[in-house]
Amino acid sequence: MANMSSARTAASSKGKQRTGAILKAAERVLVRHGYHNFTMRAVAAAAQVSVGNLQYYYPTKNSLTKALLEHVALDYTRRLDGPRLHATPEPSEQLRLFLSDMLGDLNRERTTRLFPEIWALANHSRFAAKLTEEMYEVIRPVLARIIHAINPRLSAERVRLLSQFIVASLEGHTIFIGHGKPWIGETRTFAQMAYSAFMRLICEDEADRSGS
Amino acid sequence: MANMSSARTAASSKGKQRTGAILKAAERVLVRHGYHNFTMRAVAAAAQVSVGNLQYYYPTKNSLTKALLEHVALDYTRRLDGPRLHATPEPSEQLRLFLSDMLGDLNRERTTRLFPEIWALANHSRFAAKLTEEMYEVIRPVLARIIHAINPRLSAERVRLLSQFIVASLEGHTIFIGHGKPWIGETRTFAQMAYSAFMRLICEDEADRSGS
DNA sequence: CCGAATTTAGGTCAATCGTACTAGATATTG
DNA sequence: CAATATCTAGTACGATTGACCTAAATTCGG
Structure with missing residues (x-):
């Protein structure tokens, strides 16, 4: 119920490293180019992974967006x-x-x-x-x-x-x-x-x- | 220098009426669906004009966006x-x-x-x-x-x-x-x-x- | 009323979008 | 080592996008 659209859970340590890099890249894209240029391809390129690989962790753009927002919110509240x-x-x-x-x-x-x-x-x-x-x-x-x-x-x-x-x-x-x-x-x-x-x-x- | 990319000046009264309706529709689209769904086709549909007609007044999406922002800003400052x-x-x-x-x-x-x-x-x-x-x-x-x-x-x-x-x-x-x-x-x-x-x-x- | 300017409508095109699919590489585990 | 799970890469497809083009309809000044 909590993670509806993010299919993969990033089981291995390699996976967690990848998802971390992807979320970081996704944030970079959102910050620099705005949501209206926030595309799967742009995020994949920024994270230096293939689109297919990106979709392995985040099958849809929606799941990636949600994960990014959760990541940002968590980070922000932790700091304050x-x-x-x-x-x-x-x-x-x-x-x-x-x-x-x-x-x-x-x-x-x-x-x-x-x-x-x-x-x-x-x-x-x-x-x-x-x-x-x-x-x-x-x-x-x-x-x-x-x-x-x-x-x-x-x-x-x-x-x-x-x-x-x-x-x-x-x-x-x-x-x-x-x-x-x-x-x-x-x-x-x-x-x-x-x-x-x-x-x-x-x-x-x-x-x-x-x-x- | 002020109006770089909005080609047409909407000479006739009909033209001014059209541009007014278009800007109103454009604002409606932006408010309701956000800039990332702000497309020429969506604005044209909301204004009940053809895409060709919309592009006659605002040849590019950029010119439409700029005109909309100017319109909104002017309206806002006038009120306050x-x-x-x-x-x-x-x-x-x-x-x-x-x-x-x-x-x-x-x-x-x-x-x-x-x-x-x-x-x-x-x-x-x-x-x-x-x-x-x-x-x-x-x-x-x-x-x-x-x-x-x-x-x-x-x-x-x-x-x-x-x-x-x-x-x-x-x-x-x-x-x-x-x-x-x-x-x-x-x-x-x-x-x-x-x-x-x-x-x-x-x-x-x-x-x-x-x-x- | 006629010719020019303006307005309207529709079609087309390359580019890009999200997503699906497949096949191979790598890692993990019993 | 074998088999199973995890990960990676590349390609393809239908849909949508902004922009361009043409041609007909309308308006308007002389």
């Missing part, structure tokens, strides 16, 4: 759920680190180019949409824990909404900072702005919100 | 540069309106689906990238005027950076609110959060920023 944040016990410092990390991540060409492609895909594929949502579902709790630590008086629902608001706001910068984008170099400034702006939201109590 | 904001003289109220308008706009299926497609396109096409940047170049000054009115002590550069930060943050919500997205219905909450968070940034003075 890392142990870096637990190094400092100060919650506000954890927030600063989280914001800086996420914005810094956007500078990588991979993130800059891959995510818009994934978002576009998610608009037309239920699978991609579900996977994307699951990806953010991993990130949000990480941020939610920090928010709760900073202001324990906030309700769980409020924390959930704040996490979503902040994650969404950060993701928006993907289009502007990063590889070849015009606003690269201002990442630190934006990280400071994010800290200042979102810190206010978090520290705000119910009473403050009704007025103005 | 509208006179609504000038109705209220209170700058902080203008900000609230601006944020609410932009976030509300994301609820429209057109915006929700079109923009990720455009961002992905901008990653692989210089033309799309330039047009996208020009689009945001129109929006930023609108916001910059409001920011300057709220806090005239800010330097021009600071206003520019703040405008960019806020626009980017708002755009990020495209992926989450809007047609069929999970966080629709929370638009008002997010608009309030945006107002509260960004208002703090704007009102902050130089002195406040060095500390904390």
